[in-house]
Amino acid sequence: MTVDWRVVMKVLYLNNIYQGGGAEKVTRQLYYGMKNIGVESYLLTGYDDGIETAAGDSNIEALYSGRYAKECAVLRGCLHNNALPVNKRLRKKLCAMIEENDIDVLHINNAHGNYIGIEDIAYLSEYVKVVWTLHDMWAVTGHCAHAFDCTGWKTMECGRCENKRTYPAFYYNNIKAVHKKKKDSFTGHGITFVTPSDWLAGICRQSYLKNEHIITINNGVDMSEFGICDRQELKKRYNVPAGKKVILFAAANLNNEYKGFSYLAQALDKLDNKSDYYLLVIGQGLGDSVISQEFGIKEFGYVSTTAMMNEIYAMADVFIIPSVAENFPCVALEALASGTPVIGSDAGGIPEIVSKDVGWIFPSRDSAALAQTISSAFSNTKQLDMMRPACRHRAEKLYTLDGMLEKYKCLYEELCRNNA
DSSP states (O other): OOOOHHHHOEEEEEESOSSSSHHHHHHHHHHHHHHHTTOEEEEEESSOTTGGGGTTOTTEEESSOHHHHHHHHHHHHHHTTTOOOOOHHHHHHHHHHHHHHTOSEEEEOOOOSSSSOHHHHHHHTTTSEEEEEOSSSGGGSSSOSOOTTOOGGGTTOGGGOSOTTSSSOOSSSOHHHHHHHHHHHHSSSOOEEEESSHHHHHHHHTTTTTTSEEEEOOOOBOTTTOOOOOHHHHHHHTTOOTTOEEEEEEEEETTOGGGOHHHHHHHHHTOSSGGGEEEEEEEEOOSSOOSOTTSEEEEEESOOOHHHHHHHHHHOSEEEEOOSSOSSOHHHHHHHHTTOOEEEESSTTHHHHOOTTTEEEEOTTOHHHHHHHHHHHTTOHHHHHHHHHHHHHHHHHHOBHHHHHHHHHHHHHHHHHHHO
8 A cells, every 4th residue: 555645744843943044944934834735744942932923823832931941041051061961851842742743753953052952862863753954064063053164073173172152152171072972962863964055965974974864955935925026116115215236234133253244344345436335234233333324224123024025135236145154045045036136255055056147256254355246246237137037037946945845845755654
């Protein structure tokens, strides 16, 4: 008898929080997307950040709720050096959910944040098939989410780390022991590792994960929620002056060192005719900006609706992502889906997204090169306009949400068949 795994398959998603950055967005896309195509899905978050937006969905819940829980998480981080070994409460909760709902696949996203222990992942793999989508390098390093130029993670020499305050920060020196614990817990347990970028897959294959099951599934964007819009009409609605060269930057937290806003500020300061430009900023933390007063600036703060995000992307002439560390940023995909050319650094998987027909790549941390790239991009406005349909076409061809969901569904089905 042929079993239709699309009907009987049940997946439990796990992430540190509900609302946040790219990892949280992908987690929500997977949870709601799989539900929409008939996969019985559940979502457990470590903490309740933003979970009120999912009120009424009994399949979504948080392990810890409220301010006290978050304060305890900070304390756990200090006590355990941001490397929680075991969380018995989470184990009990997850094992109960797996048994009660007959879960076939546990799909982990962000695993740092002191809500799940390093050893818990190996423990849970004995009860259920585990898929782990990596959104950074944390799974292969002694402590950090991004190693930058350090290669200690390749040779298990993270104990000599000179950047202990890089997120997630270490307070005392047991990095070498934690790194070994990660290796023991993440290898040899049948875990399937998914990387959104080829760049991160390459990192994993240079690490102790090299003999594990590693596949690449690109992040996706819902093409029905993003599209090319009438830019002139949008400028009028948002009071953006006509005739300006409009640049967009977006990050949940502008002070996040990974996002490289300081390099964009330096690049803008090097431009000639600064008054010709207009900067749009999505995100928190601009404050007393170092941006020259010659620039027009419009701050949007946190944008909660996809429709508004689409309009802001579409209104810009170019979207700039000057990150010093990245994986496969959803914001770049959304910009392309909105028909907006992208100027991106060569960090992580950004060069995989931005081909020559839809934008430009510059060396990370090189503000002079970024300034030159901006000037070059605006030297031919007709070329910018011609890029818009190419941007949309690339997103439709390579980065649809439906395509991402189909690949994950096939992965789940394969794991379930192998476990039958």
